[in-house]
Amino acid sequence: MVWNPVQLLRRRAQAWWLARHRRSDTLVLSQRNLYILPSRPGLFFCATLLVLLLASINEQLSLGYLLTFLLGGAGLASMHSTHSNLQGLSLDLKPPAPVFAGDDVQLDLRLHNDGAASYGVGLQVKESMPGGDLDRVAWTDVPAGGHAPLQLRFASAQRGLHELPELQVLSRFPLGLFRAWSVWRPAAQVWVYPRPEVNPPPFPVHAGAGEGQAQPSRLRQAGLELDGVRAYQRGDSMRQVLWKKAALSLDSGVQGAPLWVRDSQAQAAQELWLDWQDTAGQPDTERRLSRLCAWLLAAEALQRPYGLRLDGQEWPPELGPGHQELCLQALARHGLPPARQAADRNP
């Protein structure tokens, strides 16, 4: 390996930068992580001041001097105002919900403010994830001693488990002559599942899968038809409870009315295996994953227990969000190197 001083220096600078901004789900803006520089209008303001000063000198205008220095003083003070507009804010981030590739990732942030009110606080995604670019600033005001919610969206592109992109908190308030900003590298990661295929074919039929038949007609009626309803028993999943019905009976004043659940016993028999091999007709890996994903979602919607076989691993047939998540994550991970252990995370 050739020893290259520029490269070395750059790597060192990069390391120093990363060490300064460790990944974390909360960020407290303080003097250590806030930066401030004159904005472009600020530079023009300086030029204006210079012209004003020259005019005052040449015309010997005392009031001109006063005006120039008044504006100069205000500009200088605005540097402090801009800095303290951000200083003391703390930000936190809810773990982002997984998305399907191509959908927007939504970040739910909260800004807390212990001190005086902050105005015109902006957040933007600094470097979007590969392929996505939604370089927009979301603005908010944070009241004194209160907090403000803020949502940021950016496009996801490829499936997998991704680090969140670098965020930038910025403010130009009050005069716009300075731009204070800080860099936030959230620790949370976001799952991007393969994009489900639109109009997938019927479920695959496996020999020896018992009486479980693929029923195209059922797929079309997904979500419309229930096999039956019965009273709640211990061990039933919360998802099976008919909450609307429970709420209705509560409203009508019936005490101790039983909870009703969907009866999935009938479906349990129609056990479904989704196998990588079933998608052999698709031209490439992504489309195969898309199809598996679409099947998976359909089976969950139909409350038909499904199992997944992928990469020599097996997830036995089951239902429920936990199972679905595991399976989708397996699809998202397929063929990708294992997630990098982020070394620069805050404990």
Next chain:
Amino acid sequence: MNSKAFRRSGQPLARDTRDTCFLLAIIAAVVLPHLDHLPPWASAITGLVLGWRAWLAWRGQALPGRWALVGVLLVTAALTWLSHRTLLGREAGITMLVMLMALKTLELRARRDAFVVFFLGFFLVLTNFFYSQSLLTALWMLASVWALLSALVLAQMPVGQPSLRLAATQAARTTAWGLPVMVLLFLLFPRIAPLWGLPSDAVGRTGLSNTLDFGAMAEIANDDTIAMRLRFEGPVPPPEARYFRGPVLGQFNGRSWRPAVMSFPGRSDALQVSGPALRYELTLEPQRISVLPLLEMSGEQAGTMRQVESLRLSRAGELQWQAGRPITERLRLDASAYLSYRHGPQQNSLVLQNYLDLPPGLNPRSLQWAADLRRQSRFAGLEEAQLTPLLVEAVLQHIRTADFSYTLAPGRYGESTPHLIDEFWLDRRLGFCEHFSAAMVVVLRAMGVPARIVTGFQGMDNLPQDGYWIVRNSNAHAWVEYWLPGRGWLRADPTAAVAPERVMQGQALRPAPSVLAGVLGQINPTLWLNLRRSWEALNNRWQQQVLNYSRQNQFDLLKQLGVSQPDWTALGQLSAAVIASLGLFGAAWSLWQRHRPQDAWSRQRGQVLRELQALGLREAAPHQSPGAWAQLLQERFGEAAEPAARLLREQEAARYGRSASAQPPRWRERRRWLAAFRAACRPCRS
């Protein structure tokens, strides 16, 4: 204001409209004082453009295209050229600036455009000071700058519909934080001379100039701005002696008077003074001429040099004080004057030929008139020394008795005839000081009496303000000097003959008072007079302390601070010291802030905890509630701790109870509470 930036964050149109109208109103306020000296078409276009822009904003309609704007801009540039014959001078520049500002409002597309408007606005504010630096102007401009900064703040608040009041408060707060910087810079920033020459952009107003065009101005406006301020150490000169000697004009070409070019070389005028010297301090406003008008007659001989600040003055042959360049800065100097003096050659000499020149072939009727007067029998056979005073008296007598009128609006002379003096002296007989003086000099020269015009100021305000006597630009005057054998140059003032009050009261004709002033003056003259006096006194203080703040004041300030030899170096060192100490203070402040909790509640908790630990309650910890601390107090001290414990429990209720407020208590309340708590803890200490 700027539509794009806000539409992006999905603002309702109402805010856009409001911000745009606010900005337009500010621009109108900044341009308003300019209406006085803008060409009428410029005022009209500005009004139209601003009104149209407001209407567009109101209706939410699209802005005109770029090419339309370029077209309008070219038209205004052409109009400016027509009005001013240039695009570069000051007047033309201001006209263009106003037009640019108005047109830019039609082009508020991006953030950048908005900033251009703000910065143009600041510059436009400054241009107002070219014309007036009075207290009123200053206040009006302060309000304008405040409004501009508020609009700037509004532009940085993209969320919701912030009130103008909030933006104004924020702007005022930022500006207030900047005030110390402003004061320091104003006091310490070195006052230097102009960096390059000024374009000689003559503003038509009363005042001094280096030439005099006879009858060129149909009307002169009384310019009541202040030209000089004087403070006399001893007695004040009597009204008839209040002549300030400016440029001396000896050469006439039939239309304009210029300083005499000495075609016959001669010595400078000798000067003898006698009697007591009148000492006074003079503050001169920038005059843009290179002659310093001093009270007649200062005692130095011609050829004397004098250094006032960075200005080199020398006394010219005709005893005016000549500066090497136009006096563009405010000057303060000490001078003295002798009321009895003689100057000029005592015997006839060749140099006097310069003051007998007349343009050949012009004004034959006036020359004939002079010859007729000279030929009168009463002047026959007299010695020159006796004759000259009689001739001068005869001319003055003629002015007094013939139907001459003194007026500031005599109309233009020389429209139809090259014989300007004839037209004045024999036909129309309307004029002000320069007409009378010029005609008298021509007539005297025609009779063989050497004569010349002296311009300068004559008279002062009737009453001093704060001890300062004011000479205004409307006091500009022209008079005559004629030569008498054995006596030298003598002053004669033909204006005094036609309008004695102009000279005795030192006042030019007054313009009619404004309606308000008239009514007030009618109802309560004393009140009106007092109001006017105190206003002028206030204005004078403003002039003396703010507008006249100069290098001299800077050095005086250094002296007061104990610098024995004030100079630029000392000023620089002082500035460096101030900057360094401010920087250190800032660093210390931020260090202190870093270890201090941000919010009021935490600060208060910290104070209470320190108090408890001072009482020896080691087990009190930051994570406990005030109620827990109260319990600890009572366990340790029993009854004695009851008042303190009650205060703590009350605080807990106020912070976390049912009626708890989200707002932390204000600083004053916190201090009061802490004092009460300390008092309540006292029993535990004993």
